[in-house]
Amino acid sequence: MGTPGDNFRVVAGRYRLEARLGRGGMGIVWRATDQLLGRQVAVKEIAQDDSLSEEEARRQRDRTLREARAVAQLRHPHIIVVHDVVEQDEQPYIVMELLDGGSLADRISTRGPVDAAEAARIGVALLGALRTAHAAGVLHRDIKPANVLLGTASDEADSERVVLTDFGIAQVVGATTLTESGAFVGSPEYTAPERMSGLGTGPASDLWSLGALLCTILSGESPFRRDSLGGILHAVVFDEIRPPDEARPLLPVVRGLLERDPERRLEAAEAERMLRAFLDTGRTPARASASTSASGRTPKLTSRRTAKPAPGYTPTQRDVPRGQSVPSPSTPVPSPTPAATAEQPPRRSTRGVLVAALLVAAMAGAGVSAAALLLRGDGDGGVAKGASPVSSAPLTSTSAGTSPSPSRTPSATPSATARTPNTPTAPSGYRLAHDPDGFSLAVPEDFVRVPQGERIFYMSPGETFRLGIKMSDPETGGPLAVMKSAAAKGADTNPGYHDGKVTDTTHYGHPAALWEFSWNGFSTAEGPRHTYDMCWEEGGRMYDVWVSAPVGKVREAKEYFDVALDTFARA
Template identity: 45%
Template sequence: MDTDRLLADRYRLVAELGRGGTGVVWQARDEALGRQVAVKAIRAAAELSPAEARLLYARLEQEAMTAGRVSHRNVATVHNVVVEDGRLWIVTELVRGLPLSAVLEVEGTLPPARAARIGAEAVSALRAAHEAGVTHRDLKPSNVLLGNDGRVVLTDFGIALVRTGAAHAGEPVGAPEFLPPECARGREPGPAADLWALGVLLYLTVEGVSPFRRDTPEETLRAVAGYADGALPAPRRAGPLEPVLEGLLRADPAERMSAAETERLLRVAAAGGTPRTAPPSSAGTRPRPAGSDTGDDARDRDGGRGTPPAPGTDPAPPAPSSSWDADRGPRGVLVAVAGALIVLLAALTVTVLLR
């Protein structure tokens, strides 16, 4: 038992918080600063050779140190990395709350607005991490903490390397049902892989089932690797989240919705609105010269009556200016004549009085 152990002459292990595929999480006390922290003890997969384990620890240590540069309210801050007793220990801030996986076990599914809020906070964290050059690689409900203070916090950046024993590039990293097609086919995960995983997580959160889980990990990987756009089981409870799911769960990573657009749509859905994606730009549309009018500008000036010219035709020249206003009609002319007569009569009256 490691209880009451003093790690690195600084972190005293107090109580075990949980166990998973990558190791044991402890609540600990930082004796130097007098604060509570979380410490994750990580041991490499048993099938790895000592040389492979050292390589894996070195890569994971670098991942943890890189993740430590990410400063964001939705990311569990990494305080320290310690190698001791043949294990890697990662010291992070202690977030009091429950993982999303535990909440889903109790509640089954979450309403779209609540799921959208969780997703918006998660993608905000991903944006900060990606800007710092960090990819999560294993985004799933157990790595999303719902804090007692209302925060949504992502944990375990890069730690999936240990569970899978993936010490080399090109090996699948992460839970199979959350892997994107490109990673299931052996490509190294990038930022777009995290966005795909977020799409699967949101689908699971509102629908209660993962769209790709099969009976075995191998069958799940085959289902993901063979996924093509349009093959996703139609969501029934997603409501306003449907455009987000469609935008994130695209087989080609280059076609996936950006993190910024994802966060925008999720914020709208979280507030009870209906997200609308921006219309795709036409590849054949030529750019307009600077200062040229758009159809909307023309309609604004002529009261909405403007009609864009048919494709391939030149726009009609502007009509010559005229003192006659078709909108005013005869009534407008009579009003103008009456006004002129009144002015003339006033002038005559003044002339008579002066004389």
């Protein structure tokens, strides 16, 4: 908390800004005094984008004021009270009630996770707030622990009060987004997959965020937390969803809220009924009307894709470890298991990778997308003549000098789905390389083609990432035999080779194998590396695509690998 200075700034001739309470992406929050009514208030000074033209800035101010006034009309005991919306010197300010209790995030940070009963109480309060907002056509779009306040006023009732605040990026249904400037807004760990996938937002998106919040306050960490933005996007849209053990008492609610398909997601009224039942009985009932699959069974929570492939795309087995099969685009992806052998993660469409790339570029302000592919060269990968291939293993979490944890490898389900002709296009941050050797694929814009005999490489500056491609005649035993042979020679071609794994799979119905391993790199300066390699037979030819990268950049590399496989096409 800031310290009041001698010279206070007065806004709109009435609100004296006395101390800065905090700062976020949407602006600065001040402790202030309403000099007209003689009461303490909180004033949010909305941040302005200096890069906007004068006309764009004016439109943004108008949207801010219009939608903030809509939020001010909301009346609910668990929604922050907005007293006033003012403008001074073309700067918008939102005047709100002042609560000194701190946020739910502060509580978790200082006192640890809450128990199931407290989580249920908080959930009921927030569901009531959201139902009121949604009925008024207002979407919050940034539900997270930091935006939930716990009142600590002198009276006992207020000390128990749960308050949803910071509607700073709220959206009025049918209106232009409050913070619309071409950038994504929100907190990735709590953002619904349909928003990540560019499929729009609605009340169900806020309910997904509440599900993630419940997991966080019960365990102390969001189930979608990863060590990079790209990793978070992947976790939200594609990875297995594993609610923490602490969420078990409320699991039917958590699972219902974290349903990837918004049409199947638990509705607010039903979620509130279930949480109230838990508070009354100590047991959470099953949802009254769970959506069911064609088989009549409720689909599993994990790995359901909501984004459809972009026109002209056919998803490929980029995420599938060698030795695993690829689900058809129309078949729900099976739930992952912890096992690391012969398992297949849910495949993503190129549209999904494109969306992740666009989001990262928008959110991080970077010129490259989140998708990054692991490359293999001599010693890095490629099944030809002693080179070790890299598998298209699932996205895994790693730290420097360690191989990815097998616990994140999802399960495989065989599929005979054949690849259909497609006309791939490059995601944001990529270019479609039409290689003179008779194939095409999307590679990052700064990757350079480097032919090496039978292999073609596309390398990043400094060769940090090495993407390799090789085409050859089929060999006896098929891809699995070729990859196993290469793995047996892994120590000869890859210094310090370890944790190698070859799995049998299919690639759109074609025989395939995936090889994943770690090694020490070609020099001390280069350092430990990790490689993914996919080999398959198609149309009387054998294809091999691999990516190699430093172990500390496995997530980025895996995304490069995924995009390469997703867009690979024969000439």
